[in-house]
Amino acid sequence: MDMSRSYCYSVLKSLPNAKPVIDRFHLSQKLHKDTDDARKHTQNHIKKHHNKDEVFKIRWALLKNLEDLTENQLLNLITACNKYPQLAQLHYLKEEFRNFFKIKTKEKALAFIDYFKNLVTEFDIPELKSFCSTLDNWLPYILNYYDYPISNGIVEGNNHKIKNIKRRGYGYRNQENFNLRVHLEFKYV
Known part of the structure; x- marks a missing residue:
C-alpha cells in the first residue's frame, strides 16, 4: 500500500491480522x-x-x-x-x-x-x-x-495506463466506449 494513514487504518480495522x-x-x-x-x-x-x-x-x-x-x-x-x-x-x-x-x-x-x-x-x-x-x-x-515480498507496481502501472487513456480521449461521455478503449489497450478483447 501507499503511506495513507486512513487507508492503513481501514485495512487494519477490517483485517486485524493483516500485515500491510x-x-x-x-x-x-x-x-x-x-x-x-x-x-x-x-x-x-x-x-x-x-x-x-x-x-x-x-x-x-x-x-x-x-x-x-x-x-x-x-x-x-x-x-x-x-x-x-x-x-x-x-x-x-x-x-x-x-x-x-x-x-x-x-x-x-x-x-x-x-x-x-x-x-x-x-x-x-x-x-x-x-x-x-x-x-x-x-x-x-x-x-x-x-516477510511478504510483494509490490503493487503492476496495479500502479495499469492505473497510469488508464489515466493516460482518459487524458488522450479528453474524457469519455459514453462508459461503453471508455470500457472498449481500456479493453483494446490491455488487449482483453
Whole structure:
C-alpha cells in the first residue's frame, strides 16, 4: 500500500491480522519529493542571496538514477555540486538510499535505515529529516516487505495506463466506449 494513514487504518480495522506492506515505489517517491523540496530550498536561497540561477538546470539530474543521466545532465550536476556542497550531499544521500532496495534481509534493512538516518543527521538537511520521520512512522510496514515480498507496481502501472487513456480521449461521455478503449489497450478483447 501507499503511506495513507486512513487507508492503513481501514485495512487494519477490517483485517486485524493483516500485515500491510509499504510499496517500495511509494517510499522512493517520498524520497524524491523530499529531495526535490531540498533542491528548491537551496535554489531559492542561492537566488535570494547570490542572485544566481545556475542550479536551475539540475532538477532531473538530481532525481534520476546516476547511471541514467545524459552527458549534459551529468555535467550540470557536477558543476552545481562542486559550487554548492549541500547539493552534493543531497545527491549522495539520494543515491545512497537506493542501496536499500538491494537488501535481502530484514535485519540488514533495519541496520541500513539506522545508518541512513545517521547520515541525514550528520548532513543536517531538514527535508530529508522529514523522510527519516516517514521511515520511523512506517518502519514495521516497510520491514513487512521482507516477510511478504510483494509490490503493487503492476496495479500502479495499469492505473497510469488508464489515466493516460482518459487524458488522450479528453474524457469519455459514453462508459461503453471508455470500457472498449481500456479493453483494446490491455488487449482483453
